Amino acid sequence: MSGISHPEAAARFVADDARAHWHDQALWWVRKKRDVASSAVPDWEALRDAAAGIKAHTLSRIGDYLEEFERNATARGAKVWFARDAAEHNAVVHGILSERGVTKLVKSKSMLTEECHLNPYLEARGIEVTDTDLGERIVQLRHEPPSHIVLPAIHLKKEEIGELFHQQLGTEKGASDPKYLTEAARQHLRRRFLEAGAGLTGVNFAVAETGGVVVCTNEGNADMGTTLPPVHIACMGVEKLIPRLQDLAVFLRLLARSATGQPVTTYTTHFHGPRREGELHIVVVDNGRSAQLKDKVFRRSLACIRCGACMNTCPVFRRSGGYSYGFIVPGPIGSILAPGRDASAYSTLPFASSLCGSCSDVCPVRIDLHHELLAWRQEIVKRGLLPRSKRVAMKLAGWVLRFAWLYRLAGWLARRVIPALPRGLVYARWNTWGQQRELPPMPRETFRELYRRLRGRP
Numbered sequence: 436m437s438g439i440s441h442p443e444a445a446a447r448f449v450a451d452d453a454r455a456h457w458h459d460q461a462l463w464w465v466r467k468k469r470d471v472a473s474s475a476v477p478d479w480e481a482l483r484d485a486a487a488g489i490k491a492h493t494l495s496r497i498g499d500y501l502e503e504f505e506r507n508a509t510a511r512g513a514k515v516w517f518a519r520d521a522a523e524h525n526a527v528v529h530g531i532l533s534e535r536g537v538t539k540l541v542k543s544k545s546m547l548t549e550e551c552h553l554n555p556y557l558e559a560r561g562i563e564v565t566d567t568d569l570g571e572r573i574v575q576l577r578h579e580p581p582s583h584i585v586l587p588a589i590h591l592k593k594e595e596i597g598e599l600f601h602q603q604l605g606t607e608k609g610a611s612d613p614k615y616l617t618e619a620a621r622q623h624l625r626r627r628f629l630e631a632g633a634g635l636t637g638v639n640f641a642v643a644e645t646g647g648v649v650v651c652t653n654e655g656n657a658d659m660g661t662t663l664p665p666v667h668i669a670c671m672g673v674e675k676l677i678p679r680l681q682d683l684a685v686f687l688r689l690l691a692r693s694a695t696g697q698p699v700t701t702y703t704t705h706f707h708g709p710r711r712e713g714e715l716h717i718v719v720v721d722n723g724r725s726a727q728l729k730d731k732v733f734r735r736s737l738a739c740i741r742c743g744a745c746m747n748t749c750p751v752f753r754r755s756g757g758y759s760y761g762f763i764v765p766g767p768i769g770s771i772l773a774p775g776r777d778a779s780a781y782s783t784l785p786f787a788s789s790l791c792g793s794c795s796d797v798c799p800v801r802i803d804l805h806h807e808l809l810a811w812r813q814e815i816v817k818r819g820l821l822p823r824s825k826r827v828a829m830k831l832a833g834w835v836l837r838f839a840w841l842y843r844l845a846g847w848l849a850r851r852v853i854p855a856l857p858r859g860l861v862y863a864r865w866n867t868w869g870q871q872r873e874l875p876p877m878p879r880e881t882f883r884e885l886y887r888r889l890r891g892r893p
């Protein structure tokens with residue numbers, strides 16, 4: 436996906452008022468579940484400290500842990516590949532498949548393969564790819580990317596999914612019962628699992644001490660995709676490493692609670708070497724991560740465990756939808772990662788935040804997201820990437836805030852002049868969001884004037 440203007444894309448999402456409200460409430464419901472689950476763990480804050488510490492330590496010695504992981508994984512019979520970028524990653528996966536004559540691949544959720552655009556790459560080379568996570572399959576059938584890293588189809592209503600399944604899977608017209616639709620998807624996917632020559636999974640954690648990889652899912656699709664076909668390819672970014680098996684306990688307690696409010700994911704599968712008469716290939720990808728690691732300010736965001744909690748809590752994400760970010764990882768963490776890849780294309784993303792700090796409060800690995808967003812804003816200004824209109828507005832605001840008399844004059848003008856302007860001009864240009872939300876118009880009198888009028892004071 437290429438960079439887009441967040442305000443423009445968000446305005447398109449907000450134009451569908453019903454969907455915007457529903458999206459907001461659906462994610463807030465997940466956020467509240469996270470609060471209930473985390474508050475039931477007495478040592479929650481200590482777990483967050485421990486997770487942040489483990490991640491910081493691992494990132495500071497990533498080279499050593501990579502070597503240890505490769506040594507141990509190889510000793511267990513896995514083949515470890517290293518890819519510098521997306522192109523190398525795709526070529527390695529394609530090489531493994533084509534050498535074995537595989538033409539059908541089942542995939543369980545992997546944001547890394549989305550980042551590398553693996554599906555179109557393989558499909559252009561005659562390999563049929565089926566995403567087997569239900570949400571992922573839905574967006575794949577719609578030829579769309581995921582709109583959320585944990586809930587890929589959260590932007591869709593069940594009626595839209597019913598219509599999609601009717602057209603693509605032959606379900607009854609008008610059927611939208613989630614149970615019925617899930618069963619239809621299950622039957623459809625089961626055939627794909629049986630026909631596949633290989634299964635590809637993402638990796639939640641890679642343990643250097645054991646050389647094993649751990650995959651967390653709720654649907655069991657990763658397990659089906661790795662036990663039926665003989666070849667398993669596990670793709671991971673270098674940041675998925677953790678040093679020891681005992682560190683895993685810290686992250687497993689944090690991950691599911693932060694993501695969906697569950698105590699633990701339904702399936703937590705450990706792959707230590709290939710299954711009997713099978714093959715396990717682990718592809719470790721850099722794709723810009725080493726460059727980020729060198730950056731003192733933004734390296735902390737490499738600790739992300741992709742739980743999605745910062746998205747569920749973010750007032751901007753909830754109201755503007757995942758596609759408004761134009762990057763494969765949306766929300767607060769995406770707004771930090773995307774400009775790191777291409778600051779010019781994603782220059783609007785660091786501004787897609789109220790800087791309320793709610794993202795940092797819920798982050799299980801204590802990434803100081805709102806501070807990093809602020810740092811990116813400064814960086815965007817320094818690199819001259821701020822639009823001219825915003826630069827001028829900020830300069831004016833700076834002057835207004837510097838002098839008390841100017842501030843008072845601006846306040847007087849705002850009270851007297853703006854309400855006198857034609858309503859169409861004010862609302863169409865400056866208050867689109869408020870108008871779409873059917874908020875009452877701005878009061879024409881100040882609070883002090885209202886108070887005096889109501890109390891009959893001069």
Ligand code: SF4
Nearest residue numbers: 739740742743745798
């Ligand atoms: S930045 Fe933190 S809250 Fe956001 S997805 Fe990553 S780990 Fe979760």
